[in-house]
Amino acid sequence: MTKKLILLPFILLSQNLFANGNTGGMDGGGGGTLPANPATINQVRTIAQEAKPELLFLFNSYEYFGSISPDSLHTKLFGRSRVQDVLKELRLEVRVDKPCYTSKGTEVDASIYATKHNTICLSASRIAPKVDVAAAKREVIALLMHEVSHFMGATEEEAVNFQKEIAHSIQSSPVLPNYLNPQIKMHVQIELSTLASNLRDSSEYLKKKDFKTAEEKIFEVQNRLYKLSDFLRAGSPAYSFYSPQEISYQDFLGAQLEWAKKFALTLSFAPGSAAHLDYEAAFKGREFFLFGEKSYSKDNVYNSQKIYKIHSAQELIVYIEALAKEYYIRSTYAGQAVYGMRWINLNGHTATAIxxxxxxxxxxxxxxxxxxxxxxxxxxxxxxxxxxxxxxxxxxxxxxxxxxxxxxxxxxxxxxxxxxxxxxxxxxxxxxxxxxxxxxxxxxxxxxxxxxxxxxxxxxxxxxxxxxxxxxxxxxxxxxxxxxxxxxxxxx
Structure with missing residues (x-):
């Protein structure tokens, strides 16, 4: 298996977690010993039922860092079908008094064969005695990631190694990101919704020809975005709120917002002012420039997208309202993702919305x-x-x-x-x-x-x-x- 860099280095077998040669499972530890303080069945069940958001954010990060040296598993997870889109449709069946089974009827801890199709089976009654309560969350989540990878076509060997990597990654990340903190997880949705509201406020001030206040509102949105970026980055790099493509799109949105602000500034000054000259100089007599000309990353997938020149306050209103819609869409994603609901495919939706x-x-x-x-x-x-x-x-x-x-x-x-x-x-x-x-x-x-x-x-x-x-x-x-x-x- 290709070694992953930065986030997921190659790991040694952990004492408590390794697949036992079937659809997915755990062992009691070195030599088959059982933990002194095992988890309860209810604890394992609760961990599994609350795990979906964490799986999403782990996959988002794995997509980014795993792409540094991709292997066959990375291609299966993030190729034509993307695991994030499959995960949102998967269901979970937690069994508290019986095992799961392979396609051949062998008893296992977890399996992709359940009562209904498109469902992960997890046997809390088999797992609980084998796992120490302190390691239960890490190992249950890694096992679920193992099972999800099977839905993407992973072989048993690939799924086992992936399970080990994820377990190590979680163990190396003692601080969870803010958006997985039950007390403040809704902060992202609230902030994104506020961004959309502030942009709509800016549009209303433009309609009233209060250009100075409109510009201040756009500047306020930029400041909120900077703070939100810090909030999303805080915590473990093992998790990512957005997929790599959406991170690139966020940069593109930020650039559109910056040039909207630059044009808004020209509305408060007479033609020929420094604000006008700076704005015109960026376009060099063109009606648009490519985002790649201003992008910080030569690998941004949106570098070929166009940033169009704005000519009037009315055009700026349309421009700002389109950005407001984009951030409102993302506030909806945030509310869905942090609670493991059916989150929207942001990048797929972008084409639809346009x-x-x-x-x-x-x-x-x-x-x-x-x-x-x-x-x-x-x-x-x-x-x-x-x-x-x-x-x-x-x-x-x-x-x-x-x-x-x-x-x-x-x-x-x-x-x-x-x-x-x-x-x-x-x-x-x-x-x-x-x-x-x-x-x-x-x-x-x-x-x-x-x-x-x-x-x-x-x-x-x-x-x-x-x-x-x-x-x-x-x-x-x-x-x-x-x-x-x-x-x-x-x-x-």
Whole structure:
């Protein structure tokens, strides 16, 4: 296995943790001895159920540092399919009174074979007696990382070595990052949301032609970003709040913010002033320059992106409001990620947000027939509306009573739009999925729901809407529930 640099050096076998030659497991220690102070079954269960955010941030960091000298496992984890996207969909089944099993029926501590598909099985009853309470969190998390790697195609040897590396990395990082501290983990979401609010305030001051205050608001956002960066860096380098690509995108956003501030400064001075001359000099008579011309990193994946010249206060308003939306999207990610919910794919969403396919489908869709399955026999919908308000696109559903509800935002932070090169799922066909929940907790809030909406134009006048809801129980042994309705009608 290729040795990892900086974060994950090659390690010797730890006393308590090593895979035992099957799907994944632990041993009691050197010579098979059991720990003097073993963890309880409940402690192991709690660690596992709260582990999802930590796994995400460990994978983010591993993607960055492992890329220094990548091996076959790194390619499997972060190739065409990325482990962070797979992890958010995985479920966890913790067994407190029985083992997990391999595909051949062998009893093991953990396995990718569980009661339901796409689920990790972990046997707290087998693990607890083998692990010292002081090392339980490190070893359970490393074992879960082992199992997740199997979902990405890792061989048993690769998964075992990966498990060792992660255990050592955690052991070498006694201080957790701030965003894993239960007392202050929401700070990131609050700060990012405040950044978005401050940018919107700046936009409002620009509309009032209060250019000085607008500039001060942008400067305040920059200061908050610097402080937030320090907050995210504090703690162990074994964890990373953002993926490497998103870190690069943050730099690109910061550069756009800096040049927005530079133009805002020109609004308070007459043409020919130093502020105007400095701004014009950067563009050298062009309408844009490439981010790579100003980037601190020659390897930033966004170096080919353009930073456009701003010509007026109105253009600056549009520019600032787009940045506000970006930070609001990231505040949503923060709230999802720190609690292990279904976090959005930030970089995937960026392309969607810029070129929203639903803009081609604005209008009213009058329902003429409805067919629902047995679990949802009654539906009094008369109309769907795809509306654009304030630069955002929403779906409204109107019933026979005239009541309109949902207001589901399409193609934005809470929706994934899956596109082809023509910005559609297929010709005349768009698709969106809305997800909530999805953490590994055992409480009543750990259920999740996936709602899928597909709109297809059968012709210039006719449409079909497919809408389904899947309810995933917090108890992995309970059956999931699903319902679907198909609406057909005319486009107005």
């Amino acid at each position: 070129n929203n396919p639903w803009k081609k489908y604005l209008g009213r869709y009058l329902v003429r027939s409805v067919e629902c399955d047995y679990s949802n026999p009654n539906d009094n919908t008369t109309e769907f509306q795809v509306l654009e308000e304030g630069g955002r696109i929403y779906l409204n559903q109107v019933t026979t009573t005239g009541y309109s509800y949902n207001g589901l935002e399409l193609g934005d932070y809470n929706v994934s739009a899956y596109l082809n090169v023509n910005d559609e799922t297929a010709p005349g066909d768009v698709y969106a999925a809305y997800e909530i929940g999805g953490d590994w907790g055992a409480g009543p809030q750990s259920w999740s729901r996936v709602s899928v909406l597909r709109l297809k134009k059968n012709s210039d006048r006719e449409f079909t809407i497919y809408r389904s809801h899947s309810y995933i129980s917090s108890v992995v042994t309970e059956p999931d529930r699903a319902s679907i309705c198909v609406y057909k009608g005319v486009i107005q």
